[in-house]
Structure formats: C-alpha cells, structure tokens
Amino acid sequence: MRALLFPEPWVVKLIDIEIPKPGPREVLAQIISVGICGSDVGIFEGSHWITAHKPGGHGHETGAIAVEVGKEVQTISEGDHLARMGQGYAEYSTYVNVIGHGKDELVEALPIVRNDLSMDEISFADAVGCAINCYERAEFERIEGEKKAIVLGLGPIGLILTQILLKNGIEVATSEPYHHKKDLAKHWGAKVFSPSEYSRSTHGKETVVDGIKKDFGEAHTVFEMVGNNDTLLDAIDLVKPGFRVIVFGAQKMQYIPYVSCRKKGVELVYPEAMVNSKADKDYWKEALDLIATKSLDLDKLVTKRITLEDTVNAFKYYDRKKWIKIIVEPQKK
Numbered sequence: 558m559r560a561l562l563f564p565e566p567w568v569v570k571l572i573d574i575e576i577p578k579p580g581p582r583e584v585l586a587q588i589i590s591v592g593i594c595g596s597d598v599g600i601f602e603g604s605h606w607i608t609a610h611k612p613g614g615h616g617h618e619t620g621a622i623a624v625e626v627g628k629e630v631q632t633i634s635e636g637d638h639l640a641r642m643g644q645g646y647a648e649y650s651t652y653v654n655v656i657g658h659g660k661d662e663l664v665e666a667l668p669i670v671r672n673d674l675s676m677d678e679i680s681f682a683d684a685v686g687c688a689i690n691c692y693e694r695a696e697f698e699r700i701e702g703e704k705k706a707i708v709l710g711l712g713p714i715g716l717i718l719t720q721i722l723l724k725n726g727i728e729v730a731t732s733e734p735y736h737h738k739k740d741l742a743k744h745w746g747a748k749v750f751s752p753s754e755y756s757r758s759t760h761g762k763e764t765v766v767d768g769i770k771k772d773f774g775e776a777h778t779v780f781e782m783v784g785n786n787d788t789l790l791d792a793i794d795l796v797k798p799g800f801r802v803i804v805f806g807a808q809k810m811q812y813i814p815y816v817s818c819r820k821k822g823v824e825l826v827y828p829e830a831m832v833n834s835k836a837d838k839d840y841w842k843e844a845l846d847l848i849a850t851k852s853l854d855l856d857k858l859v860t861k862r863i864t865l866e867d868t869v870n871a872f873k874y875y876d877r878k879k880w881i882k883i884i885v886e887p888q889k890k
Contacts, residue, residue: 559865559887560612560647566603569872571865574612577651584633584651584668585625589676591645592618592684593871593883595712596807599784601872605807613644617654618683620676621645621668632667639668640679640845646868648887654683656830671845677884678848681717681855685848686831686840688718691803693836694828695778697727704728707769707795708747710782710806711738713858713882718780719747720853730773732765732791735878741857748773766791777801784808793817801826858882864889 562570579585597615599605609615621639633639643654655666671679691714697704704727708715711733719742722729729747733739739749750772752765760768777800779792784806792802793814799822804811818825832839847853860880863871868885 558648561614561616561865561868562612563601563609563614567601567873569601569614569869571869572612576649579625579627579651581627581629582665583627584623584630584639586619586621586639586642586650586668587624588616588619588621588642588645588647588650588887590620590680591616591885591887592680592713593868593875593885594618594684595714595784598872598875599807601875604784604809606809609644611644611652613647613650613652615643616645616647616650617643618680619643619645619650619654620674620679621650622676623668624649630667633670637670638672638674638676638679640671640674640682641666641668641841646865646885646887648865656832669841669845671849673849674845677859678855679845680884681848681853681858682841682844683831684713685717685853685855686844687714687805687828688721689840689843689847690828690831690833691718691780691782691805692721692725693833694826695780695801695803697725697778700777705730705774705776707732707773707776707779707792708742708782709780709788709792710784711735711742712782714805715780715782716741716858716881717853717855718782720745723747724852730769730776732769737879738881741854745854766794769795778803780805782806786812790814790817793821793823796821796823798822800824803828859884862886866890 558576619642621642623637644650644652708731731742732750734753743749755765775797779796780803781792801824858881862884
C-alpha cells in the first residue's frame with residue numbers, strides 16, 4: 558500500500574509498504590477520508606511537540622471502513638464505518654487514536670462504529686471534540702446574564718467552536734486575518750475583526766485589540782486558537798478581570814505576563830484535545846452525536862480534496878491564506 562512518511566521536519570515522502578496484518582484483537586481499516594489538521598502541519602514544520610515518524614504519520618482526523626476484523630473482536634464487523642483510527646495518511650491502518658494526554662493512554666481500545674455517519678462526517682469528529690472541550694472548559698454555566706466570548710484564530714477548530722458558542726446563546730467576536738474564514742463566522746452571526754486591517758496608515762497606534770474593546774468589549778472567555786505568544790498576550794488583555802483565557806493553540810513554549818495576569822486575576826486554562834482530565838471524560842461519542850444532528854455547518858469548511866500524491870506538496874506548500882480543511886482521500890489516485 559501507499560503511505561506518507563514524516564521522517565524529520567520539512568520532509569514528507571510517499572512510500573510503498575506492506576499492508577498491516579491485524580492481530581486477533583485488532584481491526585484493519587481502509588482509510589477513506591483524512592483531514593489535514595493544524596497539528597499535522599506543525600509536526601511537519603517541527604513546531605509541534607508531537608513527533609510522528611511511522612508510516613501514516615499522525616493522521617488522526619480519519620473516516621475509515623473495517624475490512625478485516627480480528628477473531629477476538631466481537632463488536633465490529635467488516636464494512637462498519639469507523640471513527641478513532643490514527644496513522645491515517647495511508648491506504649490502510651490498524652492504529653487506534655487513543656492518546657490519553659493527562660490520563661494514561663488507553664490500551665486495547667477499539668475504533669468506534671458509526672454507520673449513521675459518512676466518512677467525511679466521521680473525519681471531523683476529532684476537531685468537533687476539541688471544540689466541545691474548549692467550550693466546556695470555559696464553564697459558561699458559572700456566568701449569569703449576558704455571556705460574551707472572543708475567538709482569536711479561525712482555523713477549523715476555531716470555526717467549529719464559534720458555531721457551538723453561537724448555538725448556546727453566547728455573543729461572539731472573532732479575530733482572523735483571512736477573509737474566507739471571517740466571512741463564514743460573520744455569516745453565522747459573529748462579529749469579525751481583522752488584525753491585518755489595523756495598519757499605521759489607517760489606525761495609527763490603535764490595534765485590533767483596541768478595536769475589539771471599543772466595538773465589542775471585554776469577554777468572559779477568550780479562546781486563543783492560534784499558538785502564537787503575541788495572540789496569548791492579546792487574549793489576556795481582552796478577558797474580563799477574574800475570568801478565563803482558554804489556551805488551545807499549540808506551541809512548545811510560552812511567555813506568560815505574570816503582572817498582567819496577577820492584577821486581573823486571569824485564569825489560564827489549557828484544554829487537552831479530545832480528553833478532559835478534569836471531568837475524567839473524552840469527547841468522541843459527544844462529538845459524533847453532535848455531528849449526527851446536522852446542526853454544524855461542516856461542509857463549508859472543506860476547501861478541496863486531494864490524493865496521497867497531492868498531499869506531499871500540500872504539506873510543503875501549505876496555504877493558510879486560502880485553505881480551511883483539506884480532505885485527503887488515500888484510496889484515490
């Protein structure tokens with residue numbers, strides 16, 4: 558079979574290897590859809606803490622079909638639609654995406670069967686689960702009356718989070734430089750701001766933070782979805798005193814402004830991905846169930862579909878200005 562290999566930063570190769578042989582407690586899955594996640598791009602660029610050097614890479618946003626089932630597996634049949642598969646930049650995989658983060662990694666966990674969902678829908682489960690986690694860690698139920706949130710960065714998870722916030726009656730402002738992402742958030746009902754519009758020639762000293770404060774105000778929760786230290790500082794500036802900044806953007810090291818946080822009484826919360834160790838839960842079922850309601854506008858996030866061959870150049874020349882979600886279809890040539 559064909560698979561992608563990520564041996565070192567800024568290197569990706571298309572290789573031919575043997576199809577994995579499932580053991581008695583394993584399932585062989587045919588990978589149909591896999592979304593390129595920001596974490597995958599970070600791994601490729603060497604800016605993410607995760608390394609993934611095995612065939613198929615990190616490849617965790619997968620929709621797959623069971624094609625061979627180990628004799629000791631009782632709950633999965635050939636032809637079942639599977640969520641939670643990993644190492645998905647390949648035609649086939651036996652790897653289950655069950656990293657526990659703050660908890661111990663699950664052992665001998667199986668994929669999740671969801672025959673009610675399409676391959677594309679299942680591939681969005683990881684991103685939707687991360688967005689639900691961010692929303693729940695904000696704990697808006699603590700707040701009485703009007704609730705306001707600011708989302709800094711409208712990648713796929715930021716866009717999904719924006720929808721979840723709006724559907725829960727929360728007033729939302731967003732900051733994002735790229736128009737195609739801003740237009741979606743605006744269409745859904747969020748107020749949109751662009752840091753790139755605040756230049757010296759048009760706004761003098763005023764920054765996007767000043768603009769958000771003036772036109773929207775401070776928020777009960779600010780979600781940092783970029784993974785940039787300057788954006789974290791903006792989030793701390795924009796949150797109401799005594800409230801929370803949810804830090805989800807991935808980076809290896811951060812500078813925390815102690816004085817600013819201490820004076821405002823800011824709470825910095827770092828959600829894991831699909832796991833909430835505070836609540837001792839993961840979000841796979843919740844994410845899949847939410848997708849099944851058809852209440853999230855996921856189709857509009859798909860920019861284009863590509864083959865495994867095309868994916869090599871997609872990583873090398875990844876275009877954040879134009880792309881939101883790229884779906885890789887490993888079975889197509």
